[in-house]
Amino acid sequence: MKRKGERTISDTVLIQKVLDGHDHAFRLLVEKYRNDVFRTVFAILRDQKEAEDAAQEVFIKIYMSLSQYENQGFKTWMTRIAVNHAIDMKRKQARRREEVFEEFETLGTTEDSLEREILQKEQKQLVRKRLNELPENYRDVIFGFYIAEKSYQQMAEEQNVQVKTIETKLYRARNWIKKNWKEDDFS
Structure with missing residues (x-):
């Protein structure tokens, strides 16, 4: 023991x-x-x-x-x-x-996501092309506000102007777009 x-x-x-x-x-x-x-x-x-x-x-x-x-x-x-x-x-x-489950999930949607990715890329290229057609003074505010997601204040400081000037430019740019672009142009 x-x-x-x-x-x-x-x-x-x-x-x-x-x-x-x-x-x-x-x-x-x-x-x-x-x-x-x-x-x-x-x-x-x-x-x-x-x-x-x-x-x-x-x-x-x-x-x-x-x-x-x-x-x-x-x-x-x-x-x-x-x-x-x-x-x-x-x-x-x-x-x-x-990880295996996630891979399995993405296998079924690979073709769909690839197609979606190509369409999004084409859409972005078309939007860039159309943005370049904008008059320059409108292009800056549209790009700054919608693409770069800057505030009115940030854009006013960068351009050394009043906030009201940015608001006015954005308003006029939107009107120009409504007048000159059609939704079908982007599909």
């Missing part, structure tokens, strides 16, 4: 041997705790293959982090690493599923 504290002493000795370069001591730790680690990650991942892979990765993490272990209870420390790793894997799986 094992006495209380015997496991801690044994683990401490094995850990020190690993830190001294005796890899066989780490194999003994793996043998001792592999079922505990597997059960821990399986409880989170709920998949045998994933849990087996995760358990191996956990032991690699433990080996790499062993120098940071501070004798605070090896099994607890190891379990915390296993839980965190399994949770990270679960999150990655969820993200992968979301």
Whole structure:
């Protein structure tokens, strides 16, 4: 029968041997705790293959982090690493599923979106061409207000004029557009 504290002493000795370069001591730790680690990650991942892979990765993490272990209870420390790793894997799986779902969603609409994109590009080119047909004093305010989304105040400061002047130019530009352009020109 094992006495209380015997496991801690044994683990401490094995850990020190690993830190001294005796890899066989780490194999003994793996043998001792592999079922505990597997059960821990399986409880989170709920998949045998994933849990087996995760358990191996956990032991690699433990080996790499062993120098940071501070004798605070090896099994607890190891379990915390296993839980965190399994949770990270679960999150990655969820993200992968979301990405696959998003790709699947866009597959069906690729042709539609490509067609829409081409039409929008043609529309923008047509609008630019038509904007160039505007008288220059109207072009600046139409472009500034509708394309660059500037306020009356911003445009007035840039052109060094009163806000009322910008309002008047915009009003006249809209009237010119109504008079000279037809909606059919843009379709």
